[in-house]
Amino acid sequence: MELRHLRYFVAVAEEGSLTVAAERRLHTAQPSLSRQIRDLEYEVGTPLLTRNARGVALTAAGKAFLDHARLALAQVEAAGEAARRAAMPAKTSFALGFLTGQEIDWLAEVMRTLRDELPNIEVTVHSQYSPSLAEGLMRGQLDLAFMRREPDLPELVFRRVTQEPLVVVLPSDHALAARERIDPRSLAHETFIQVSDTAPALRRVIDDYLRQNKLAVTPGHAADNLAMAISLVASTRGVALLPVYALNFLPWSVVSRPLEAVTGEGTGKGRGKAKGEVPSIDLVVGYHKANSSPLLQLFLSRMDEMVARVAAKAH
Template sequence: MDLRHLRYFVAVAEAGSLTVAAEKRLHTAQPSLSRQMRDLEAELGCELMIRGAKGVGLTAAGRVFLDHARVVLLQVEAAKEATRRAATPAKASFVLGFLTGYEFDWLPAVMRIMRDELPSTEVVILSLSSPDLADGLMRGKIDLAFLRHERRAAGVVFTRLIDEPLIVLMPSEHRLAARDAITADDIAREQLVGVPHDKSPALRAVTDAYGQRLGIDLTPDHLVDNLSMAISLVASTGGIALMPLYARNLLPSTVTYRVLGGVPPTIDLSLGYNEANTSPLLKTIVSKISELKFARA
């Protein structure tokens, strides 16, 4: 196994199609890509993906391997960058954190702001859970983060950006996929994939409160640490998951979503920084990023 196998696998998983990955992302022949994926599965001794007429979906093993492959590729890029930095004079850095998945919506516009305000500063991007981002802010390891308004984040200043509704994730072939909206009765009959209190306290609090409002028990049947695992379990168990709207950006062809009927619960996305950081430049960046929410309204 080499890095090429990992890059190819991640490209296929994210595209949901061998053909699309080959033509649009990897610029290689589709038969060659298929052969590389079969070789990878043979080396691992298990099936990583399910190939069908509608595209490619990941098995439970494939979803686990995807998480690790992404980490390895990120570590390789980090090693390259660290090596380059070691060979050049030191320069200032700014560490920007994202609750995993929100990079799709926010990173391009934010990077334009960073280039305008910090043209000679190295911007380091981290993708973590919200509690880990809050911890990094409190410890001074992260300068600015997109995260939930964590209640146990002493010394962190939060600026609310958006409130987004929860949606229902389900297998594409699920019977509820025929509905335009999902009701409380629908949810009560299904296996629920959800998050634990320690890993995603804000989301768990919102879903628990929603269950209390509807008079149904939303204690998860399966607990997951992150959205990637939630999508994997939804696909493999046939259950459903209540997740923020941004999750729709990350769904493979085997998983779809529907809105909640009535008044859906919402969850925040906020900017956070350590109040001890009194840099006028930081305040300027926060102000400019906050303005983006109006442009998206």
């Protein structure tokens, strides 16, 4: 089994089509790709894909194999990245990642924390979705990221930075905007702007909160990012539940209001908040447990001081 077999298989699985994978991802002939997949299935000893008129689908064995194939490719890339870094005797680098928008509150404090080392290091900053940040940490492309807790990644360590309450975001001239706090039950007949699967941790918190409190909202659009969610609130006159840091981006036409706690006993055991509590989501710093960077260790040793400074500014 060769790495190219894994790359070919992952491409086909993600595209759902041998033809599309061959033409768009791999730039090879479809018959050649089919032969490579057959060779892989022969090596594994069981079918990984089923062919049908609409393309291909993963078998149960294929689904299990896909997770391991992705991990193997990520580890190979991480090994290459580590080797390239080791071969470069230039300035020490420190790669930071931020959940898009969080750099507004945290970048200056990170730089202050590392200020004594800044003349000797090169700091790079990346702004991405949380799952992409996790991938960057796994591949050795990032040293540290401000992100959400992404599940099923035992190689990563997460330390909580702060807990962000969710707030209602709505048009500034909306009838509910006149209230100091909004009873979530009043959202039932409003067009609800949900977040998409690009923010799976936030999506889980919102879905759990709605389900545990039996809040039947009217589904509207799903937003891929914070800016899109705010834009949809303004353009469709819908409402959204977003982390409080969204306040940094609100135009004059959109406002936020805190949620009112719902009274009653909670019944769910999910990851969201129980009844009577306002939903919130953790902002964490994530790093790879195998990362031995002295700069990372320096940052972690001073992290509590940094968090305290930011909290003091907020109050």
